[in-house]
Amino acid sequence: MKIDRQALVTRHTIECHDPTARLALGNGEFCFGVDGTGLQTFAGNCMAHWGWHSFPLPAGVTPDQVPATGTLQQGHAVDRDKFPPGTETLRQWLFDNPHIMNLGRLRLAQPGVISNVKRTLDLWTGLHTTRYEMDGQPVKVETCVHPALDLVAVRIESPVPLAVVLDFPYPTLKNEAWVGDFSQSPPVATGGGRKNFERTVDTTTYHVALEGNADSFVCAFSAQPLPATLPSFGETKTACAAKWKNFWQTGGAIDLSASTDPRWRELERRIVLSQYQMAAQSAGSWCSSEMGLLGIDPWRGQFHMEMVWWHLAHYALWGRWELGSRAIDCYRRFLPAAKALAAQLGYRGLKWPKSVGPEGRSAPWYGNQVLLWKQPHPIFFAELDYRLQPTLATLEKWADIIHGTAEHMADYPVKDAAGIYHLAPAMPPSEQGITRDTVFDLAYWRWGLDKAQQWRQRLGLAREPLWDEVRKNLAPLPVVDGVFVHSAEWHDTYTKRAWEHPDPVGVRGMLPPMDGVDAKIARDTVAKVWATWNWDRCWGWDFPWMAMAAARTGQPELAVEALLKDSPRNQYDFQGINTGGPCPYLPGNGGLLYAVAMMAAGWDGAPERHAPGFPENGQWQVCWEGLNPAL
Template sequence: MPSSPAIDRRALVRRHHVEQTTLDPRSPVTVGNGELGFTVDLTGLQSMPGEYPVHRRGHEPDRDVPGTLLGTQSQWAWHSIAGEREYSLEETTRRYEVDGRLVPYVEESPRGTPGYDANRWFRANPHRLDLGRVGFVAVSDDDGDDGDGDSDGGRLAALRPGDLADTRQVLDLWSGTVDSAFSHRGVPVRVLTAVHPTRDRIGVTVASARAAGLAIAVDFPYGSSDWHNAADWDSPGAHTTTVTAAGGGWVVERTLDDSTYRVHVVATGAELEHVAPHRVVLRPTADDVDVVVELTTDGQGDMVALTSRAGHADTATTAGDAREVHRASAAHWQRFWESGAALELAGTDDPRARELERRVVLSQYVTAVNSAGSLPPQETGLVCNSWRGKFHLEMHWWHAAHFPMWGRPELLEPSLGWYRHALPLARDTARAQGYAGARWPKQLGSVLRETPSSIGVHLVWQQPHVVYLSELVHRVTGDDAFLREQAEVVFASAEFMADFAQAGPDGFTLGPPLVPAQESYAGERARLSNPPFELAYWRWALRTANAWRERLGLEPEERWAAVAEGMTAPHVRDGVYTGVDVEPFTIRTDHPSMLGALGIVPDVGLIDADVMRATYLDVLRDWDWSSTWGWDYPMMAMTATRIGEPGWAVDALMDVAGKNVVLPNGHNHQTDSLPLYLPGNGGLLAAVALMARTHLDGGAGFPSGWDVRLEGFPATV
């Protein structure tokens, strides 16, 4: 295609800065580095957490205590609450007959059954921690109690939205800095907030703090076992907080059962006081205050000791000041935006184009902040907890496949390396079930242990993900060292896949037992088989694993090839692909995942494009869109692109369905209990990358008449 003028990336990014002048309870902004996230309200800190609630899921029997979107979370901070006794996963195990043998699965135990207590404990532990709340408090003019219940000796009081005037906040995407301005007691205040790119260090500068009657409080909670909540503020006796002066600042030692971490505080223009068991306060001694808060761990308990990265060793002091954090952040984010791929749609008349461009830019930011760390990310990233902070491996593709697709493989490689760490668990699971190779779990946290579930343990579509993600990285980097380093994971994954497939009269089959990506069938897991997406994905991954062997000078595995080429054809009924090949064939709720067989997966010769086109139209006809999820729309866009319908792709990405909403802060909102959903953001970027690459290769990647400018998109799968 003819070349076009270079994209002005600075202008592209800056026209999508997030500016807010009023409090939007669904849309706070986050600064972070992939390992640490710090989410702030209109004050630039976490001063009004109750104004940004996360509500409990109705079917989860947890405490009815709202969480908050204003989290301070890291990849390494995890905790378990001691159980009444030692529990065993065997208590939650159910066995299914497969090929004449009994195969164990750690299933969720219903309430009232002998395994219920064990199930509850394993599902709740370990959970991700909120490391502390850093927020402004008002300093009273006198020593009287203001009666609001949030004061310390009547001298400090919580801020309320009505206490602020002239609010304006800008998340500067180009520098990764939040610039917040407001007035308190008639005095203008300005706050600059950022996170260091390579250390878990928060830098904050405050202008006019003392004149405005503001101090900064840091409060520390206990860990919570709630589905949605990372903090328990009602158990002060269950944890300890000690403070010592050190290195020109202060060190706060935190102990929660077996988990420990440190908070290093350095401040200019303020003094620190330990005013309550789990509260420290920085009282301004000048109008201009400079604060650095650094969080570290030595990996005790359920914490993850990530000493390979600067900032994760348990260092003794905090160096630098907030302005150094801001400079480092600005340099990092400028490099980020100037690297990798870029898409500009500003010249397009279609009004959807600017909104799509906004979503693309903001999705790059929120996934870099939340999904580029050393563990696979949880679905709500480092903002707040969902599923108690655990990560889901079937979602890893949706979180992070786009990084290499946009020319940034280095942002996927840390979490992809986790699979090498977890390989023993996956091998043990396969071995216990009588299979070769490695079977990857669905849901877990810092502890290498599967989480009991009636659905998750029967999912198989996460199994090829590590092959796909590894292939993406190698295609972009061409790094033979990575090829050798990751080969064991790829090969062990393929070994299980080849062994899991069962020979039948019409070819190799998948299941039962099995739950497809479309989880609506979970109640019938004992008899389900052959979902189209998984069949095509199996063929693609086994072929790719053998291609890795050939690249390393090894002979292809005959069994892998036989299974790949012998996969049974997906079931067709009334001219369309069905969800499974047994009754009820297709349930029209949840993910229309049969579309992924020629969308997420490229053409592998197993899917008829005309039948897939008919299936796509059948889905559009009467699917229950209220039951879909944020990644369904990008999946549909990928399918539309593969079958040459770019208009359908844009229609899917810009659908107005409830779970395809993208908030002002760039997050994909789902429900009050799932207020952000990073697989939706990552899926959007993966779909657009496929559209861009198709466009660059001379295909129909975008609708006719769109003015599309592209840079830096590498070849993809």
């Protein structure tokens, strides 16, 4: 039965009565954090994936002292990435820069006493409407963002004129109600025709334009000069509605409303709102930070290359690959940086950086060179792309990236006297320290090298002998008492280390079956992790990771339990943003979308039944369309 998509979406319309809460209005590249006044009177930022700033270099530090790779390390990784004594100031600057910046703030100049706030965000049209009283007078404000321009449009209905001003901050690193110091520039009133600004903040320059009158206006931001004429509020509202209607009517959909399990509505709410949040904040020119575009997170808004998978892989399964493709192209743009990093450390191929901004330079952190699971990700993305577009053009587009990635993967392991290749040193995804032969990395290395060889064969090229040798002789996945453990050295996985990311479940969950990963051990591992883990000391994406593994190992009841586990790290707030991190945490949203699409549409080798990742207990009726199976 065809899904009534409008009914599906609109039953999860966002309602909020908190005047200070920030809701995300965005087009994937730009986000306007709107508060209860329909503006940013109490809170909210204007942020874009192109909007970056760097503070001037500290006194005594010259540009030639800034390492292009983000590290001063030379030679192979043997332990943590260290900065020599006396470079602490340089290290801190490298960590802090570049950082995402707040482009500006629109607010009521004199808000008065605001009460009786009633707000709705219509997901079908992308329109935020708020009604409130200010000093006893009724006010209505409509706000929306243009789908193709980084532009916010506002219309105000009030019996008395309301003064709205635009002001600009100097960038700061604190995630407060507004990001930035607004004391350094005077506010500018809206209305009175077109106003243009060229903002220069240290080495960052961007353009801003206000157009309209005091009660109906638009404000646009751009890294390039803006067009002479901007769309009006009405034109923006129409374009915004058309964009979101098309978004919801295309791609995948999952309707759970025929289910009798009482949890169906909450799971469906999370699914619908996660689609909205990722499309609003994480569908632009660069990968998203873990907080998206609502503020600045502890990592300065830089994106983590191991987290790129969680932000973007779901688009392949939901039939919306084009929304993630520009950000996924970061691997092409970062290729010179990855080549330089590998060469500086004495390795072949491409070594992908860790926490970066658009320049591809890693922010300093002790685990940068030994956190390994970011390395095979581009091979995974390439395979997703090929599944959707199995053409020679796709093969050629990814060929050099896959070759360089696999070349480093074959060069990194250390060969012992017995001919066994070890991943050493290695920090697992759980980041609990530095060890060797980490279980998830050993599995991901196997899959990645296999897939890289298959890519060569698709191109009519011979297999690389060294890749085969390394793959064949990789250390076995560590097993203790019949279950996988974090690493060959950490046999206390289920006692002292049963927290943070549950690495052992990823080997047959996120990853498909492969030689060297025993199916029964994988199934028993999932059960063991579920029973012993401290789920209050995890992160938002750990729950969908667990769900993927439970589904793939034939435990669908557990898959649903994992997605809906009652934990403070597995909550989704009123607008559907996962809160399982130190800030609003979009990797949880992206992970949920990948997991639930996989549970509905299946995966390579899945049981041949409808919705193979959901229980066959009669309580879950899963109606889905437009989804693609997982690898």
